[in-house]
Amino acid sequence: MRFVATLFGWLITTVLLAVAVVSLWAQRTLVDEDGYAALAADAARNPALQRAMAAELRTQIIDFAAGRGYRINSDLVAPVVNRYTANPGFPGQFAQANRIAHRWMFTNEIRSDSAAENRWLVDIAPMLTDPSIRQTLGDLNLDVPDQLLVPITVPETSGLQPGRLRTVAVWGPWVSAGSAVLAAVFALLTLAAARARGKTIAALGVSALLVGAAGWAGIEVARGHIDRALDHTVGNIREIAEVMVAQAEAGLHHWLNLTLAGGGVLVLVGVAVAALGGLLRRGD
Known part of the structure; x- marks a missing residue:
């Protein structure tokens, strides 16, 4: 039963982390006017x-x-x-x-x-x-x-109409903050439900690695759709838009790289905790 609860918590944490990373980036970079x-x-x-x-x-x-x-x-x-x-x-x-x-x-x-x-x-x-x-x-x-x-x-x-993203502006801060908090809560609940804490910490690191890798892949997939959207603009405006999009992509890449780095650290910490726990059990 604890294994099922741990697995369920890990899956929910992974999904919430993916939502948190993307929504926090979008809120800070695109939705917020500043x-x-x-x-x-x-x-x-x-x-x-x-x-x-x-x-x-x-x-x-x-x-x-x-x-x-x-x-x-x-x-x-x-x-x-x-x-x-x-x-x-x-x-x-x-x-x-x-x-x-x-x-x-x-x-x-x-x-x-x-x-x-x-x-x-x-x-x-x-x-x-x-x-x-x-x-x-x-x-x-x-x-x-x-x-x-x-x-x-x-x-x-x-689909670009005046005020089309007004709902995003209203709910964006709540979604980004809420998903980040829930991801942290479910990560802690997953740790609490697990028998092997070291392996669970490593598994949470794997979650971050999956989110980071999926984000990079998602950007590559979305690039074709973005290029088709840019086809609706021409001349100087197109060149300006392309630079703006590239700048936004670079910002999202930075967030994903931080997620990958955090996941790598958690994996190393989890392996170290598991190894330490194994040594302590042998000593007993």
Whole structure:
């Protein structure tokens, strides 16, 4: 009976650990607005994103000026935006610009014209008001508004709709914290039910190793779906999105590596405890 209880506890612990690792990463990196902004800032230090964002800003500046009756030479704007995206202040402003996209998806607090309400929006006004760029626009008497929303093409079949993840934002903290606590509780209950504590500790380490390995495999499987989702974006936006996704994957890989490392430590501790227990029993 104790063996069945131990096995059941081990299985539940493994499942809860998998949920905890993924949900904690998602809550901290994607669901939390500050975490998402930090992800964007880290991605903005990547030269590939800087080049793509510079090209996008160049296009937006030229279109912005054209809409107000000015014609700007692309060769004039290009060095300005290239210097801007390469300066140390760009990651913070890029992060701020992405906050509006996060709110669009997780809260739907953004309000604009009816045509834009069903589109994923990024606010580039904080970037265009940077002194290095504003000086160029100021020479043409072009005042950048407080908010300048750039829509990202989102097909109706993608499922990306305003506020679609509002439920995730509400329940995400509870799921992540709850699964972590329950995983710890069931791990302790499993130890309490077991006869061989050393082997059980090692088995819990194996749980962590399984979760880490399954997570790596899951990322590889999900990559195809992510690539198909990115196919709905084009040009500069696609390149920016690819860097953001790669940054998120790197963060999840880090969490999985920590899980694997923790599992390895538990296996070693469990083997040591089991060996020590065997020596003590022989001594008796």
